[in-house]
Amino acid sequence: MHTVAVLALDQVIPFDLSTPIEVFTRTRLPDGSAGYRLLVCAEYPEVDAGHFTLRAPQGLEALREADTIIVPGTATPSQALPETVRDALTSAAARGTRIASICSGTFVLAAAGLLDGLRATTHWVAAGLLAETYPDIDVDPDVLYVDNGQILTSAGAAAGLDLCLHLIRRDHGSAVAADAARLSVMPLEREGGQAQFIASRHPPSPRGATLEPTLRWMQENLARDLSLAEISARAGMSTRTLIRHFREQTGTTPLQWLHLARVRQAQHLLETTKDAVEHIGSEVGFGSPTSFRDRFKRTTGVSPLSYRRAFR
Template structure:
């Protein structure tokens, strides 16, 4: 990095989110005792005053001409996922990247970069709720729905909301190293680096019922008896079906083989117990039907990208039993 203070162009847009704007504003307006770390410019197309989702109003420092000298361009979210960026903004982003600048899309800001074509053939992240829509709109982009942020050839995208802080600190580390990034994190009273990814926050609800009344009765029975082992032969007999017919009916009704359905339900119940009780990990494994605590931990880590104890530390309301 040269001795010059890097210029950050923070791009605003109509009905912007105050939080998504405030995150990079706080990080990139941080200062050392002797000088600012970044020269932060608030930028918008045409430089009008812009109103946020509620009463907040922001006065930009100038229009998109300020992006021509910026080292980092940041789009903090986006107001309408169905609306591509205007041609002048698209051109500003493409030109900046072509001359070597970092281009950043925080949360739904990834849509702006994708509409501009900057993410074609690259890895990216965005808020997990947008995964189906984003994947359909931009099939040439490889989404990583566990990553809190992704950098691919100077194009950086982040997951939702709080991940913008992680992404912004990552950029600080690239320009100034870990020590300075850690100082900023302490000033903001946040961890300098978060373990885990956004997969642990994704809601993956399991349908409580199907269109098959007989299978629905069986699902109720299974949910009430998750701690017990269950075999296909036993359940086929319970539903007065042959093994082959039962397997076909269950898969058609739930979309999953019996084994996968049971694992999903057991993990869902385990997450509830981790969040609401102080039961030990071994006891939760027993109550949710995993044969051993080792098996429970393996299934949980594979599904949630975090250990059961880590889940409890993030989401639990009481301390784990020793």
């Protein structure tokens, strides 16, 4: 039987802790037997969970029994990682144990050095802090989870459920994972590459940056067919200089930023109006309904209609 150990740290987010416990303990194989043996462990017997205290049945030594370790999110992602926890995680990784994080639990894996040189995700609110604190990590804030094989990371709490179902599918196949998904009242088909739903109407636009006036002007003119030459003229720069400054200040190119701005505005209109999808696409600057749907799905992972059903 596959053994899963859930590692609880101080200020653990209760929902992130309960998700793997619920999902893995309810998983049943085709013959009715349990798919997993679950352990809950911590550095000390009692864990501060903010509004209450949890008592962990096992200590860090339980990690040596685990085939998979799950690290839930913590409300204080920047807190120093205890040396004993770091040693336990690095030793587990050296043994080949599969290690996954939920939400801000990614910071724990990062602090243990397990994500250096790898692609990873976390809750979009904390993605900037993760990238700034750990520059050796390729932070992708726009996906539900990232599977690097032995090391996996997921975004917010709901994405942690997606990750758990993904692990079940890896271990026992789609049929068992589908049964676990039904018990969780959760669709199995959400894949890791689906975008996080980011609560912002605008793409990155750093205040005080030299491009801020240009970015504001672009946002105000989304409906127009803005060319790179026109944007460069507005910024008073050559095209080459504009692209360099854009990458430095926003992490993307002018046209990619423009596409993202249009999608974010479309998300807002889908949530707050009853306008037809075709009308919204035209209003935010897409040349055709097809190009709008294609770009929207590439950015968010779902169609405009699916997005509207989810958020209206």
